[in-house]
Amino acid sequence: MDRPDWQEHWKARRTPFAEECRQARAELLADLKDPQTAQRRVLEDVIALCADSLYWKENGYDRIAADPGTFRDILPLTRYGDFERQIDRETRTKGGVLSCSPVLRWLKTSGTTGVPKRVPYTLHWLLTYRIPAMAAMWGTYLEHHPELLDHPHATLDTQTVREAVTDQLYGVQYQAISNRYPQLNSRDWNPPWGEAPWFGTRAPASHEGRMYHRIRQLLGEDLHFISAINPSTLISLRDLVAAHGPALVRDLREGTLEGEPFGAPDPEGAERLAAVLAREEFSLKDIWPSLSLYSCWLSSSAGLYQAKLDEVLPGVAKMPFMSCGTEGVTTIPVDDSLDSQPLAVGQAFFEFVPAEVPLGSLIEAGEKVDTLLFDEVEPGRDYHLIMTQGNGLFRLWSGDIYRVDRIVDGTPWIHFVHRDGVFHSFTGEKITEAQVTQAIREGTAAHGIDTSLYMCGPNWAEPPHYVVVSEVPLPDPELDHTLSSAVDRQLMEINLEYASKRTSGRLGALEFYTVPKDAINAYNEARRHPANPTQHKYKPFQKDVGFLADIVGR
Amino acid sequence: MIETKRPPQNVRKEIIPLVSGGTELALHRWQPEKPAKGAVFYFHGLQSHAGWLWEVGPRFADNDVALYVLDRRGSGVSQGERHEIPDVETVVADYVHALTEVRRRIGETVPLTLFGHCLGGSFLAALLHHESFRVPYQAVVYCSTWLGRLHALLGEEERAALAAEDSAELWDAGLKSEDFTDDPLYRRFIDEDDLALRRITRRSRATLLGLEELYLAPRRTLPEVPSAFVSGLTDPIVDLDATHRVFGELTADRGMILKFPTPKHYLFYTDVRDDLVDWTSTHTLLQGVDRDG
Numbered sequence: 148m149d150r151p152d153w154q155e156h157w158k159a160r161r162t163p164f165a166e167e168c169r170q171a172r173a174e175l176l177a178d179l180k181d182p183q184t185a186q187r188r189v190l191e192d193v194i195a196l197c198a199d200s201l202y203w204k205e206n207g208y209d210r211i212a213a214d215p216g217t218f219r220d221i222l223p224l225t226r227y228g229d230f231e232r233q234i235d236r237e238t239r240t241k242g243g244v245l246s247c248s249p250v251l252r253w254l255k256t257s258g259t260t261g262v263p264k265r266v267p268y269t270l271h272w273l274l275t276y277r278i279p280a281m282a283a284m285w286g287t288y289l290e291h292h293p294e295l296l297d298h299p300h301a302t303l304d305t306q307t308v309r310e311a312v313t314d315q316l317y318g319v320q321y322q323a324i325s326n327r328y329p330q331l332n333s334r335d336w337n338p339p340w341g342e343a344p345w346f347g348t349r350a351p352a353s354h355e356g357r358m359y360h361r362i363r364q365l366l367g368e369d370l371h372f373i374s375a376i377n378p379s380t381l382i383s384l385r386d387l388v389a390a391h392g393p394a395l396v397r398d399l400r401e402g403t404l405e406g407e408p409f410g411a412p413d414p415e416g417a418e419r420l421a422a423v424l425a426r427e428e429f430s431l432k433d434i435w436p437s438l439s440l441y442s443c444w445l446s447s448s449a450g451l452y453q454a455k456l457d458e459v460l461p462g463v464a465k466m467p468f469m470s471c472g473t474e475g476v477t478t479i480p481v482d483d484s485l486d487s488q489p490l491a492v493g494q495a496f497f498e499f500v501p502a503e504v505p506l507g508s509l510i511e512a513g514e515k516v517d518t519l520l521f522d523e524v525e526p527g528r529d530y531h532l533i534m535t536q537g538n539g540l541f542r543l544w545s546g547d548i549y550r551v552d553r554i555v556d557g558t559p560w561i562h563f564v565h566r567d568g569v570f571h572s573f574t575g576e577k578i579t580e581a582q583v584t585q586a587i588r589e590g591t592a593a594h595g596i597d598t599s600l601y602m603c604g605p606n607w608a609e610p611p612h613y614v615v616v617s618e619v620p621l622p623d624p625e626l627d628h629t630l631s632s633a634v635d636r637q638l639m640e641i642n643l644e645y646a647s648k649r650t651s652g653r654l655g656a657l658e659f660y661t662v663p664k665d666a667i668n669a670y671n672e673a674r675r676h677p678a679n680p681t682q683h684k685y686k687p688f689q690k691d692v693g694f695l696a697d698i699v700g701r
Numbered sequence: 702m703i704e705t706k707r708p709p710q711n712v713r714k715e716i717i718p719l720v721s722g723g724t725e726l727a728l729h730r731w732q733p734e735k736p737a738k739g740a741v742f743y744f745h746g747l748q749s750h751a752g753w754l755w756e757v758g759p760r761f762a763d764n765d766v767a768l769y770v771l772d773r774r775g776s777g778v779s780q781g782e783r784h785e786i787p788d789v790e791t792v793v794a795d796y797v798h799a800l801t802e803v804r805r806r807i808g809e810t811v812p813l814t815l816f817g818h819c820l821g822g823s824f825l826a827a828l829l830h831h832e833s834f835r836v837p838y839q840a841v842v843y844c845s846t847w848l849g850r851l852h853a854l855l856g857e858e859e860r861a862a863l864a865a866e867d868s869a870e871l872w873d874a875g876l877k878s879e880d881f882t883d884d885p886l887y888r889r890f891i892d893e894d895d896l897a898l899r900r901i902t903r904r905s906r907a908t909l910l911g912l913e914e915l916y917l918a919p920r921r922t923l924p925e926v927p928s929a930f931v932s933g934l935t936d937p938i939v940d941l942d943a944t945h946r947v948f949g950e951l952t953a954d955r956g957m958i959l960k961f962p963t964p965k966h967y968l969f970y971t972d973v974r975d976d977l978v979d980w981t982s983t984h985t986l987l988q989g990v991d992r993d994g
Contacts, residue, residue: 199715239896240778241755242714243729249714249759270759274711318890319755332709 153342157299160339165289165296171279172286175479178493182521182558185492190215193496193535196271200539201244202233219498219518224510224533224542227264227474234265238316242269245539251331253321255314255643256473263643265316266473268324272538274334276494277324280476281336284469287480291466292372292440296339300368303361304340305375305384306468309347324473325376354651358387363395363404367416369437376468378443378456379574379653385431385459386652392424430461442466444575445485446562470563474543475536478561487552487560490521495534497521502529502548507567510544524551524559531567573611574653576644580688586641587617590634590659596620600667602698604689612655613638614692616699618668622661631659660699670698704765710734712762716778719771721798722791726779727751727772728799730806731758737767739985740807741814742800742838744821745770748876748897749967750777757969757978764982767807771799773824777896784871784898786905789912792824793831800828800836812839812988816981819938819966820909822846826951827912830919839988841928842981845966847939848947849917851910863910868903880937882970891970916951928956929984931977933963 178185197203198212211221223229230245237244238253248271255263268277288295295302309328314321322328327336328348340346345361362384375381388395397403400417402410423433432438441460445453445467456465467485470478475495478488490497498518500506509516524530529550535541549561566577580603588598601617615634619626635657639646648654695701710733717728729751741761745751751758751770761768774781774795786792800815807813815838817825822843828834829841847853855863876899878891891897930948932941948956959980961973968977 201716201718204718236778239752239894240716240727240729241752243716247713247715249712249731249755251759271711271713274709313886315886315890317752317894318887334708 154299156342157339168282168286171282175283179558182492190496196246253316254324254473295372301371303373370435372440375443377574396421440464487562490559498533499530506531582641586637590637604692606692610655614658616660619661721795724780729770731762731768733762733765738765739812740767743770744817744825746819746821760978766982769803786908804836814840814985816842818844826916830916843930845932848944866903866907871900873900881967887970928952931959935964938966
């Protein structure tokens with residue numbers, strides 16, 4: 148039987164891919180041993196890229212080119228919103244406004260105000276930074292687990308997808324960074340499994356549909372590695388095997404995929420699968436005994452998934468995903484350390500400000516803030532992270548707080564602690580206080596109720612979900628039910644990631660409880676710390692739902 | 702010539718501000734990593750601007766050919782009155798200024814192709830025949846241009862009336878995106894592009910007529926450079942037979958006529974885009990070969 152086309156692609160790409168990843172990892176390791184040179188190189192690159200941009204020329208920033216040492220003196224610290232006017236211009240010109248590189252696509256990501264951001268994905272950024280970062284991470288995976296390229300079915304990669312895009316900004320595609328479709332050129336991300344049917348545009352776009360295809364097409368294969376970004380994806384994978392067990396058994400037995408002809412019937416495999424599924428506590432290792440590795444975010448709040456991951460993937464080795472966002476890469480794993488990774492000193496020009504500094508309000512007020520460079524941070528301390536990226540977004544306050552764990556060969560090893568001003572994110576949805584406030588305001592206004600004090604916390608149930616307690620004039624269980632739906636719906640409209648995770652079942656519905664006026668205020672006042680009463684603040688976001696029992700009595 | 706054994710280049714995109722007659726114009730440039738081996742100067746049409754060429758520019762540059770596009774006064778991100786095409790002398794002066802700058806930047810030895818799309822082709826032909834234009838160039842390409850359109854469609858009296866037109870009232874060119882491309886994504890872009898111009902003042906049409914007169918009644922002999930006329934197999938906006946006749950007159954029937962397999966007007970938003978860029982690139986680069994060296 149002829150090898151399917153996608154396997155021909157796998158075969159053709161296997162060796163070049165491994166070499167590209169090895170090379171990128173080698174360059175990363177070299178940077179980590181000489182971080183000063185790497186940071187200087189990035190800074191010079193950004194200046195060369197931006198000095199002739201309209202934005203730099205119009206503001207006189209181009210004089211930095213004559214003296215790179217003035218970079219921090221001349222350029223202000225920025226927030227995403229500070230670039231919006233320039234981004235508006237860049238959507239029309241597709242390059243030349245923020246940086247001197249063609250904009251190939253726009254990256255869509257949830258903004259803190261609910262309006263999706265537009266991050267320019269330029270040719271220079273793709274070639275010099277984003278693709279090398281991916282390759283270096285996979286270089287680490289391959290270094291430790293070469294079996295992931297043993298054969299075409301060895302790796303299930305859920306980090307990225309290839310999905311047709313219909314959204315655009317003035318003709319240029321507008322999509323999530325995880326969607327790598329279409330391939331922009333031969334130096335764009337192109338793993339061996341790039342043409343695999345579960346990876347590409349032929350797979351369903353919905354989370355559940357795509358997951359079913361992934362599972363079905365890898366059933367009975369010697370799968371070694373499942374790669375994800377969020378741990379919830381791995382949990383969801385196991386849950387969907389359980390939820391669709393009968394259909395999977397039937398498809399396997401009859402050689403079909405959702406009833407359509409797919410491959411050779413495998414009645415014995417179907418019987419084995421049925422036997423596994425009959426055990427209530429089956430794991431993914433039971434489905435694929437060949438599993439040797441999984442990867443996902445595993446530090447910070449993602450680490451709270453660890454116990455559940457141990458159940459779902461018992462005895463399977465794990466490696467971390469890089470610390471990154473749509474705006475850029477911060478750390479790249481070089482080994483299997485789960486708690487900390489080296490600052491990716493070749494990915495951006497990094498600056499730091501101690502976490503206790505109210506950076507947001509200082510930037511808001513336009514005050515000058517002194518920053519620290521990578522070689523001035525101290526282990527054990529938390530810092531705001533500021534990044535200058537090779538796409539023209541300079542000195543951008545990320546809003547992320549990182550802890551410096553240690554310094555190795557001059558490079559800080561760090562881990563993400565939390566979003567500044569954000570309490571929690573179960574699985575990457577990054578719900579902000581502003582978003583929840585907006586969702587409550589809009590959800591309650593539709594029922595004639597004005598927004599009042601509220602508290603919001605994460606409930607680590609299965610599935611995890613958010614709980615909100617809010618003061619209203621006339622609390623009522625029926626109203627609780629109504630507002631739960633209304634606020635949940637609003638939050639999905641405001642936060643795309645939340646909507647995605649709600650739709651895929653990785654997050655449960657928000658629970659809303661109404662309480663009488665002053666109930667939350669009284670609760671809050673009772674906790675005012677006697678040692679520092681002036682600094683005491685009402686905090687709508689809570690670390691857990693302990694307040695529920697105290698205020699609602701549940 | 703083009704290096705064929707290398708990965709895609711990290712090409713640049715810049716916007717060079719040019720002040721012409723007190724007005725700041727935007728000269729867009731897509732540039733290869735190393736010094737360009739050839740250059741193309743693109744004259745955009747009535748509606749479009751450099752922002753339409755986000756896929757075209759990088760491909761030219763990847764072929765080692767720098768692409769320059771001037772957002773015409775009042776178009777794209779250039780300053781100037783919207784919906785207004787100024788008098789012939791101002792139009793010509795802006796292009797002379799831009800092309801002088803382009804020649805300065807690329808140097809004397811790099812072959813330069815002048816490429817006019819749709820109405821841009823009429824601007825190009827007029828510029829070539831204007832006595833103030835002295836910038837050396839090595840090839841000319843007219844693309845989907847109706848050369849001498851107003852002269853073909855209007856009688857003598859109508860042309861006389863148009864030449865005397867001084868109204869600021871807007872005239873709708875009646876451009877429809879479905880004539881430009883079949884692709885729904887490009888059509889949506891054309892329809893939603895808030896920088897696109899679809900209407901001009903009636904007095905602007907008098908300028909267009911004046912520009913046509915420059916090349917329909919030429920007053921100077923042009924340098925002998927390769928000239929080509931490219932279009933789709935058919936064109937919903939352009940009378941190809943009529944424009945081919947004018948093209949033949951302009952080139953003493955020594956020009957080349959090429960047709961790419963599409964029935965649409967804006968070739969760069971059809972399947973022939975890359976073929977057209979690649980043909981223009983090689984056509985440009987080959988003008989740089991030293992046959993006597």
